[in-house]
Amino acid sequence: MGVGAYVAVSAALFALGVVCIIARRNILYVLMGIEMILNAANINFVAFNRFGGDGLDGRMFAIFTIILAAAEAAVALAIVLNVFHLFDSIKPSDVDLMRE
Amino acid sequence: MAMGIERGFYALLGLAALAGAGWGLSSGGVGGLLFAGFAALTLGGALVCIWERSVVRSAFALLATFGGVAGLFLLLGADFLAMAQILIYVGGILALILFGVMLSPPDPTERKLSRVGLGLAAGGGAFAWVGAKVAATVHWSQAATPPPAPKLSHAREIGVGFLAADQYVVAFELAAVVLTVALVAAVYIARRKVADFEEPAEPEGGI
Amino acid sequence: MDSTLLTWITFIPLIGMAVIMCLPARALGTVKLVSLVATFIPLVLATVAYVGFDKTTEQMQFVANVPWISGLGVNYHVGVDGLSLPLVWLTTLLLFIGIPASFGIAKAGRAYYALLLLLEVGIVGVFVSLDYFLFYVYWEIMLLPMYFLIGIWGGPRREYAAIKFFLYTLAGSVLMLVALVALRLSSGTFSIQEMIELAQAGSLTGANLPFGGALLGMKFTTWVFWFLFVAFAIKVPVFPFHTWLPDAHVQAPTPISVILAGILLKLGGYGMLRACFPIVPDAFRTFAYVLGVLGVISIIYGAFVALGQTDFKRMVAYSSVSHMGYVLLGFAALTEWGMSGAALQMFNHGTSSAALFLIVGVIYDRAHHRDLNGFGGLSQPMPIYWGLTTVAFFAALGLPGMAGFVSEALTLVGAYDSADPRFRILVLLSVLGIVITAGFLLWAMQRVFLGTLNEKYKDLSDINLREILCLAPLLFLCVALGIFPHFLLDWMEPSVRHLVGLLGGGAG
Amino acid sequence: MDFLHFNPETDFKLLLAVPLIPLIGYVVQVFFGRFLPRKGDWLLTGGMGVTMVIAVLMLAKALHASGGEHGGGGFFHVSSEAGISWAWLYQSGKAAVSPLNLEVGILYDGLGAAMLAAVGVVSFFVHLFSVGYMKGDRRYHLFFANISLFSVAMLGLVLADSLLVLFVFWEIMGLMSYLLIGHFSHDPSTPFFQRWATWASKKAFLTTRVGDCCLLIGMMMFWQHYHTFEFVDLWRLTNEDVARHGGEWPAWMTVAGLFIFGGTVGKSAQFPLHIWLPDAMAGPTPVSAMIHAATMVAAGVFLLGRTFPILSPDVLAVVMATGAFTALFAATIGVTAFDLKAVLAWSTISQLGFMVAAIGTGGIGLVAGLFHMVTHAFFKSCLFLSAGSVIHGCHHEQDMRKMGGLRTRMPLTFAAMGISTLAIAGIPLFSGFYSKDKIIQAAFTKTSLEFSGAAVFASIALPVAAALTAFYMFRMMFMTFGGTYRGEVAEGHGHGQEGHDDHHDHELVHSEDGGIAPGHPGPLPVESPWPMTVSLLCLATLGFLGGKFWLADLDVLAHHAPWFVRLVSPETLYPGVDLMNGYGHTVTHEMIEHAEHVAHNMAMLVSLLVAGLGIFGAWWLFGARKASPERIAAALGEIYHTVARKYYVDELVNGTVLRLTHLLASLQRWFDENVIDGIVLGVGRTNRALGFLQAWFDRTIVDGLVNGAGAITQLFGSLVRLFQTGRIQQYVTFAVGGGLIAAAWLILA
Secondary structure, eight states, X not given: OOHHHHHHHHHHHHHHHHHHHHHOSSXXXXXXHHXXXXXXXXXXXXXXXXXXXXXXXXXXXXXXXXXXXXXXXXHHHHHHHHHHHHHXXXXXXXXXXXXX | OHHHHHHHHHHXXXXXXXXXXXXHHHHHHHHHHHHHHHHHHHHHHHHHHHHOSSHHHHHHHHHHHHHHHHHHHHXXXXXHHHHHIIIIIIIIIIHHXXXXXXXXXXXXXXXXXXXXXXXXXXXXXXXXXXXXXHHHHSOOOXXXXXXXXXXXXXXXXXXXXXXXXXXXXXXXXXXXXXXXXXXXXXXXXXXOOGGGTSOXXXXXXXX | OOOOHHHHHHHHHHHHHHHHHHSOTTOHHHHHHHHHHHHHHHHHHHHHHHHHOOTTOOSOEEEEEEXXXXXXXXXXXXXXXXXXXXXXXXXXHHHHHHHHHTTTOOTTHHHHHHHHHHHHHHHHHHHHBOBHHHHHHHHHHHHHHHHHHHHHHSOTTHHHHHHHHHHHHHHHHHHHHHHHHHHHHHHSOOBHHHHHXXXXXXXXXXXXXXXXXXXXXXXXXXXXXXXHHHHHHHHTTOGGGOTHHHHHHHHSOHHHHHHIIIIIHHHHHHHIIIIITTTSHHHHHHHHHHHHHHHHHHHHHHHHHHHTOOBHHHHHHHHHHHHHHHHHHHHHHOBHHHHHHHHXXXXXXXXXXXXXXXHHHHHHHHHSOOBGGGOOOTTTTOHHXXXXXXXXXXXXXXXXXXXXXXXXXXXXXXXXXXSSTTHHHHHHHHHHHHHHHHHHHHHHHHHHTSSSOOGGGTTOOOOOHHHHHHHHHHHHHHHHHHHOTHHHHHHHHHHHHXXXXXXXXXXX | OGGGSOOHHHHHHHHHHHHHHHHHHHHHHHHHGGGSGGGGHHHHHHHHHHHHHHHHHHHHHHHHHTOSTTOOSOOEEETTXXXXXXXXXXXXXXXXXXXXXXXXXXXXXXXXHHHHHHXXXXXXXXXXXXHHHTTTOTTHHHHHHHHHHHHHHHHHHHHBOBHHHHHHHHHHHHHHHHHHHGGGGGOTTSHHHHHHHHHHHHHHHHXXXXXXXXXXXXXXXXXXHHSOOBXXXXXXXXXXXXXXXXXXXXXXXXXXXXXXXXXXXXXXXXXXXXXXXHHGGGSOHHHHHIIIIIXXXXXXXXHHHHHGGGSOXXXXXHHHHHHHHHHHHHHHHHHHOOBHHHHHHHHHHHHHHHHHHHHHHOTHHHHHHHHHHHHHXXXXXXXXXXXXXXXXXXXXXXXXXXXXXXXXXXXXXXXXXXXXXXXHHTOTTSHHHHHHHXXXXXXXXXHHHSOOHHHHHHHHHHHHHHHHHHHHHHHHHHHHHSSOOOSOBOSSOOOOOTTTTTTTOXXXXXXXXXXXXXXXXXXXXXXXXXXXXXXXXXXXXXXXXSSOOHHHHOOTTOOSOOHHHHHOOHHHHSTTOOOOTTTOTTSOHHHHHHHXXXXXXXXXXXXXXXXHHHHHHHIIIIXXXXXXXXXXXXXXXXXXXXXXXGGGHHHHHIIIIIHHHHHHHHXXXXXXXXXXXXXXXXXXXXXXXXXXXXXXXXXXXXXXXXXHHHHHHHXXXXXXXXXXXXXXXXXXXXXXXXXXXXXXXXXXX
């Protein structure tokens, strides 16, 4: 299959990630959405590395994204825990202290 | 009526998967089929994840997405990456999300699907349109046929990549640092506050 | 060889300020001591400079020229000549006197002394700087502490007065900035002396500016002249721009108004001599008569309004407006006597008006009000105070034997002798100013000191030693310079002669 | 006898010592006077005595040098020629050579010698007198300090060699007169004097200051043309200038001359600037004696003497007219005054009128005027001092109607006052006669040679004034010394003030009936202590012989020139200057000689007649009381009142000049506060007004629309705030939405 297909898949996955963040009223969906978006990015990296470049850059980058995604998920979860602790609810709409 | 929509959604999903598989088979043979399968797995998982009302089911749908992505990596010859994907995403991050699900309260009021559906449709349509436009303008360096099947690269190459002086040793070290900091921070943020235990002393003299 | 003397004089108060800032606020005693020392050393250095000054040449002396912002072509170029050295010396003296004069101020003492020292840095800086950019920087530095000193430690309507003072002078300095930029672009340098040389050679005409510098029909030099003149006229203050002075004086605490009257008014006059007239000599010559008219109006108007005042300090403030009118008249007359008279008047007015403000301060500390009609017969409870006031009043009056007379006589005789015949009528009018000045001063003397003793002030304590020590040097200067004016005029004479030559004035 | 020879080296230093001794005395007195024994009066009187001796010595030298009977031997020394001078303005080398440098030196000639001696003598005796008169005064030491600084100023003025130096001392004298007139303003014990002194001193200073400013302008005019203030140079340059113009005096020189004469009018209290002299009586009597008789007022005349060559003929005509008018004007008011010192004040103004008029006539008139100035110094100071002694005796009572019969109680004062009165009245054998007779002679010669209106007016006014002088002086003599003591007699010499001041609280303006300083009842007047009487008698002898030491050659009717005329003559006063302004060119010297000779006899006759008439009139009304002056005054009615009220000049001046100045001051003050400050505040206010307008405009017209710049920004602010919902998901939506739109726009465009 051509690189276009892979890009299409990754674009679709990216769109679904965004919709997941927006549509659902639970912070965890936001986390899930973020993971989808990161995966979509990884697909692109690897696909272009495979079809375009000849070095390892694409893959290496993907690896790093994965590493950092892990770290990010951990911190995110800790924050969610605290939010829950503070707001007793994890609906993003309640977390609006920042609102003026 | 609610079950009708559910059942309709999954039916649609199955149809889409079949169509994809057919298209993949017709265009790329076994490779194409594999690709379509994995793609269907990824996108379907994502769709289910959004659609599902309960968080747990969504989490598990996400598992399918991560698996599909790992498959795609394999198709693209990035074997180490696929393994890393499964190991970290499925093993690590998904577990974390599941923990998050367990620790958070059940979400009593679920938004009506219609709003979600509407959002999905609008977002998807707009996105597809822009994607098509972008795809049209980008001239792919697509060879008629894909380059020869990639030899599966060994983990050694990636290891060398990490440690070779001129390549990614700095990034590797940096990633290490970021990881440690993030984890320590996570632990620190999530620690049990002392205040949770004592009753806060009532200040004398009232307000 | 760059002499660092001037740099030391300028920056020792800054060191003093730094030291004060480190001291705890409670240790007011040490703060006072440090500030006293930080103002005494510049006074000593200034005296050394004054004595070591070479009286025969009009060149700049104790020059130091070090590149500062080489990108803009700005360099730290300082130097002093016959015109600026006396004023530098007067600044250090007045600040040194200002410190003990403000021992009575209790509110936030440390900040007060720190701001006072910063003020000295600003003022001395303006007098010694020969680089226009540096001149502007010091001008702004000098402006800020003054705002706070009036705004925080002032009288009842201090905010209004401080803001008015600040905005007025700021508007002036904005005009100066515009002119400064225009000059920089057309002359390619910030150094005032090079600008003067270019102006003398007639090549400073703003031709290389976008539309040849001419705007709305007026030549480049005319624009620059009026911008700079207004900027400095606000400081002098000249007639239409003077309304900030009475408010600032009435609301400022005594030591501040001593410094304000003693020195800040001279910045305007000095600024004109150093940074405005020689740079656009032809514009100056065309508008000299207008300046003369403004000067005379200031003299007469200031005197009359002072006559109409009931507030002691406001009256003295207006008398400053009147006395500074002579300075402008002296400049405009463009004769050697007129110019040296004006330069001398700047110094003499500094000492005599500073003494007057100290005197107002003494009575204000005791009676807590300044209404002239409220006093009466104070010469009985306070004979020494009355004696000193008589000397100060007659110095301000321009009585012969006092410095005021020498500078006024020189200015008037010089102005009368100017090449432009129209100046004679101006001089005749300004003589009226002398009579009115005598009028309002003696009337004030009569209402406050003579006549029947006002019962309320029967037991006022006479002037104490600290106040006498502050007042004594000023009065001594007034009398000494009246009898031996050549102690100042010899220093000024070469520079004045050179300046008059620059501006194309006649001798005599 | 070479000791009388004038050699410049030593004598100039001696002359310099003359003003310096009292100056040092002053400085010592100001700082340490309070602590010295007897409060330092002996220090200053002694100092003044030394100065007097030197001055008289120098006079002797001048007389000796001026040669025998008819003078003519030139006696004119300028220190700068002798190399003794002091650069005032510029000291160091290069500058000294420039025209701007001012050499300050001494000019010592016949006139200077005479004045120096006169001032020295009078000052010394005033000091001596004050020792007695001012005893017990609260500011005793300061009084002496001020008096000696005053004499320094006068001595300095006499020795000045340039107009500027003269101006410097001129103004210092103005200051000292301010301080001395204001002496009682700090002394609460005499409330009337205190109130009167405060504004009288200010009035004196300001009026003389107007005169000083005129002098300053005159000086500037001459400086502008000749760039010098030295008398000698000025005379020479004016002479050359006029010669170049062929005897025609340039217009500016007349104007400048008038301005210089303005200075004299201010200082010597000529009309219209005479108003300050009667009020200067607020000062203690020795001050009046010193300032308003001998020195300060004479300074104006001295100035005319010094600047005579540079005054053009028309200026001299004005001088003569003013002098004559003042003489007559003051004499009439003198007749009506009841306050002892007021009479003397008005007589001083009148005598000054005489001198100024004399100098106005030019030629011998110049000499006569200056001679009268010297003799007047003697007898007028003696008159003032004796008046002081009378007042002292009558416990500070100044109203003549409360005196009388003092000739037996105060014989010495009576004698001294009598001699001086005879002198001022112009009776032969007394000094007044010799100088006044010369003045009238000069007036007559002027009219005979140049029959101008001013000359005629002068030659009529002066004799009439002389008659009036004789009249009011003898009226004073009869009222004070004749008849019986009309003062209130009370035991004890208490100076107590209790309750004294209430019953006749005098309004401030010194009016002819009420405003005389209140005395207080005390024992019968008794002769004053010795310091006062000694100085009185010495001055009286000078008054007697000062004019012409006729005892030596028994030439009673002055066929030989009195000492002053030998010393001072137009030729010796201004060496090397041919005085064209005296009589212009049409008149030759022979004609002048002849006219003078004719006028001499006529003047002699007229002055004798006039004096006799005056004395007889006074005796008729006040001595023998043949007719009651009160009825005559009533008969004159309104005329009497106007004359008594000093022709309302004071009120006129107060009304016009003072009120105008105050009006101008308050007008300008209003202008400053409302217009100029108004403009500045106006800018502030207009901004605020605009704000209201805009708010109104916005509120009513743009209802609901964006109201004003502030509102617009606020609106945008609120719009944007909508996006800040705080919900993360919406943020993401906006972000993605924005991205999409941008991408679309990029692609489509």
